[in-house]
Amino acid sequence: MKIKFALIAAMIVTLILCSCSQPEEYSMDIFAMDTYMSLMAYGRNSEKALEEAAEEIEKTEELLSVTRPDSEISQLNENGFLENPSDDMLYLVKTGVELNGEVDGAFDITLYPVIQAWGFTTESKNIPTEETLVGLLSDTGVARVHFENGITLDDNTKVDLGGIAKGYAGKKAADILKQYGITSALLNMGGNIQTIGAKPDGSSWKIGIKDPQNESSLVGSVEIIDKAVVTSGGYERFFIGDDGKRYHHIIDPKTGKPAENGIISATVIGDDGTLCDALSTSLYIMGTEKASEYLNAHSETNAILVTEDRTLYITRGIEPVFKPLNEYINTTINVIG
Numbered sequence: 001m002k003i004k005f006a007l008i009a010a011m012i013v014t015l016i017l018c019s020c021s022q023p024e025e026y027s028m029d030i031f032a033m034d035t036y037m038s039l040m041a042y043g044r045n046s047e048k049a050l051e052e053a054a055e056e057i058e059k060t061e062e063l064l065s066v067t068r069p070d071s072e073i074s075q076l077n078e079n080g081f082l083e084n085p086s087d088d089m090l091y092l093v094k095t096g097v098e099l100n101g102e103v104d105g106a107f108d109i110t111l112y113p114v115i116q117a118w119g120f121t122t123e124s125k126n127i128p129t130e131e132t133l134v135g136l137l138s139d140t141g142v143a144r145v146h147f148e149n150g151i152t153l154d155d156n157t158k159v160d161l162g163g164i165a166k167g168y169a170g171k172k173a174a175d176i177l178k179q180y181g182i183t184s185a186l187l188n189m190g191g192n193i194q195t196i197g198a199k200p201d202g203s204s205w206k207i208g209i210k211d212p213q214n215e216s217s218l219v220g221s222v223e224i225i226d227k228a229v230v231t232s233g234g235y236e237r238f239f240i241g242d243d244g245k246r247y248h249h250i251i252d253p254k255t256g257k258p259a260e261n262g263i264i265s266a267t268v269i270g271d272d273g274t275l276c277d278a279l280s281t282s283l284y285i286m287g288t289e290k291a292s293e294y295l296n297a298h299s300e301t302n303a304i305l306v307t308e309d310r311t312l313y314i315t316r317g318i319e320p321v322f323k324p325l326n327e328y329i330n331t332t333i334n335v336i337g
């Protein structure tokens with residue numbers, strides 16, 4: 001009898017110990033979409049799920065890379081049409097076109113010829129002349145993209161989905177993880193963060209927002225659960241021109257030049273990583289005044305803007321979970337939205 005009790009007691013202790021032990025955890029570093037990515041998932045099947053999620057990111061890159069001649073986007077740009085676009089391509093081009101109207105033209109997927117003229121997708125970056133830019137801009141605008149018989153582009157029009165691609169890849173990867181039953185994951189895709197659920201202990205993920213003027217410092221942090229956090233900044237990809245000035249890769253469709261409208265970093269936090277990505281690029285381009293106006297009119301969008309005079313603009317919805325850090329601890333925070 002005593003032995004039986006001892007055995008049952010031992011079994012209960014073992015069971016309790018098992019349920020308290022650390023959850024299964026798997027992490028993976030990859031280089032894709034021109035960025036180092038660090039993927040982490042918790043729970044059963046996390047290894048297999050992450051491997052498949054990484055494959056999905058690579059597949060999205062294969063589809064959307066303008067520098068790969070065999071990608072679907074290159075086919076579209078080269079031929080001027082895609083009779084049978086994939087669902088991904090149709091969704092992204094349509095979303096890009098629709099968003100253009102939402103953000104008063106700031107987000108424009110037809111800027112690719114302008115981006116090429118700056119050499120941003122190549123090794124030879126240079127400053128195009130005013131004349132070149134004016135000429136190229138006359139063949140841009142989303143009205144030149146049509147959706148009869150698949151996707152058709154007007155002459156000289158080419159599209160680039162670089163402002164939305166990483167957000168979409170993050171969303172697709174998260175969908176795969178969810179299919180595997182993963183309820184806790186953090187995908188860090190260089191400026192794009194996609195989370196699933198909360199941390200394994202149930203607490204929020206704490207995401208750092210980089211200081212655009214100091215690589216090794218943070219402006220602050222946000223605590224989130226099951227959201228995407230996407231930052232656009234001119235400090236990530238740029239070149240120094242012959243004139244000694246810095247030129248970054250986020251182009252103002254009005255001028256064809258790198259946007260310089262007062263914002264040096266725009267972060268958007270939300271459920272849909274694709275939308276967050278497009279909006280962070282858009283707010284960056286819109287600049288302080290227009291971006292504040294947009295956020296005041298769209299209380300559903302949550303954002304953190306850093307301006308060149310080191311002022312912070314934070315939407316009402318994000319204020320309770322935002323914590324300023326380092327040099328920004330004593331900065332005035334303007335709450336908008």
Ligand code: ADP
Pocket residue numbers: 106107108109111115120160161162163164166190191231232233236237249250251252253277280281285
């Ligand atoms: P990153 O890709 O570095 O995270 P963004 O999401 O802000 O940064 O996207 C910048 C990319 O978007 C550029 O490299 C270019 O491919 C594309 N792009 C540049 N200007 C625009 C624009 N006005 N509208 C849409 N896409 C743009």
Ligand code: MG
Pocket residue numbers: 162163164232276277278279280281
């Ligand atoms: Mg973007």
